[in-house]
Amino acid sequence: MKIKSLITALAAGMVLSTTAVKAEGNAFRCAEGETYYMNVMVSGVEYWFPVYEMFKQAAHSMGCKTAYTGTPEYDVNKQIASFDQVLAKKPAGILVHPMNSDPFIEPINRAVESGVPVVTFAADSPNSKRISYVTSDNNREGAYAADVIAKALGGKGEYGILENPGQDNHDKRVAAFIARMAEKYPDIKLVARAASNQDPTKAYNAVLTMAQAHPDLGALFMPEANSALGAAQAAQELGGKIKVMNADVNGKILDMIKQGQVYGAINPNQGMQGYMGFMLLFLAAHPDLIDPMNDYKRASYNPMGLPVVDNGFAVVTKDNADDFYWDAYLKRRGTKGIEE
Template sequence: MPNFIPAPDAGRTASVGRSDRVFAGCGTGAQRPPHRATRLAALALAGTLLLGGCAGAGERASRANGRMDIAVVAKGYASPFWATTKAGAMAAGRDLGVDVTFNGPDTESDVVRQVDQLNLAYAMKPNALVVAALDESASVVALRQFQGKGIPVVAFDSGVPGSNIPETTVSTDNYGSAREAAKHMVELAGGKGELAVLGTSTTSVTGRERRDGFVDYIKENAPEMKIVAIEYNESDQAKAEGQASAILQAHPNLVGMFATDDDGAVAAGQTVARSGKKVIVVGYDSGKVQQDMIRSGQIAGAVTQNPYQMGYRAVVEAVKAAGGEKLPKEIDSGFAWYDAKNMDDPQIREALYD
């Protein structure tokens, strides 16, 4: 059964204003229509926050057009995942009648560029910041600027461990979702054999939690299975293909390979297909190529996040924080297992991205 968390409902506001604007050098991208499930609560928020709930937001609440300004800095910009996240964030801006700026580096390895973008966002004096930190350690100094000026920070996709800066973190339960992937791997492989993990990064809490969720489940529930290799590819598909190929050569008895992101899943599926070996590939996320490979059987299935909902909810929570509302420390944006059998179910389809 899908484990998606129901989204707050929202109603469209009449005025769009600058809610699609972005920082210099970035296009607006295609927009999805707001999900029906995200509309009612946002309408209520628009009334309370924009008509009088912004007390305590200070001078930042005063804009030429009288609207709040929410800055979003993501881990990336052009990839399908972040494009879908952006669509959700922009839809929330339209629904709530606030201005949303969306930015992110070209690649998820460009930590320096993201820190520059955080500094640029700070210079714009937004009412709140939404951030998906590529490297929590490198981001802390930039984020403390916002905290020092009383600008609330909402984290999404991954948090900032050991820091009290984010008011809340809107994210997938990365540890729990990876355990779901491991459960299916055990079922598909019959609970026996050698496994490998293609991870993304050791510096991102997201990557570490997905790795640990999978590995811990196998250790706890599959005594006849063993993790024989873990590699990290920094979301570089070419690098992941090289790693997958080396793993297949070094471990001829391998029965399964789990990838913690879309690039790794595609790389694993393509490498296994070229090798002609019968190795089960389980992925994460849901880009178009990975979806096609699941339909064709090259990948057995994957766990999908709900990036549209993640972006939407992060902006909703940022508006609440800018209005002085206390937020829960963690908000789960949901996940679900999908394969060729269920990927056309409506609840799954709305979370898949192309």
């Protein structure tokens, strides 16, 4: 083929390819009024805000609408009631953080059976019919936190656990932390554990009690941020020798990390939870866009079903704490956050 003819053919092929991509791209748009909802408990907790920010960005880039919903209380029945209120609005899909796994099985199943896809994030309801689950690897988070604390203790010492029994992701973080310590650091002993249930006052009192019973207590781990507020206060009053390590951050925790009152925190990549959560929901709501080579048609299940998507996590210390402030993030992005 002559050079000129080859160039002409390639150009034609490029035009056809571009046209095809453009035509297919039009499918990735929402219909007028198509709305996706995010649902949480303790809706004022700062952790959710970056999740919704990127959930919203992904949706708006495709012409979709979003809404931030939930209950301000730490009450599974009230969260389920708010979930049901969302379902009554006939949403295109729901991204939910189920407070507890089993109570959400029936509401999620009811939603999916009615044609509304549900994706869980950060915490799961694995026995439900949810389409997918977006999370950081809670087992890796717990194990990594154990490595950080073990290094800080020099491989020897005593530690305590504050926990929130019954919340799937928290239980996994705690179990992984304890297992890692037992496996790799036999000279670091677990001497106390207490259920603080995300209550700073309970955490404060529990740490004082632990320290009285175990004067050599050198570290604490908790799977969330609220307990760390009380734990760090108690640790400071006890002389500042107890290293506090937690999961998740907020403005107060970041301030305390910078001041040395909290040793560090494991923080899931919240923005990716929201972004990937929306993409999974959209594709689950539009399964005609997907045609994998499997038996989904014969078996009658949504082809978008994925067991888990890992959004990754970061270790927050004095060195990088400034990168995790919500207000600075919102100002940089120029949005109104959950108010949009």
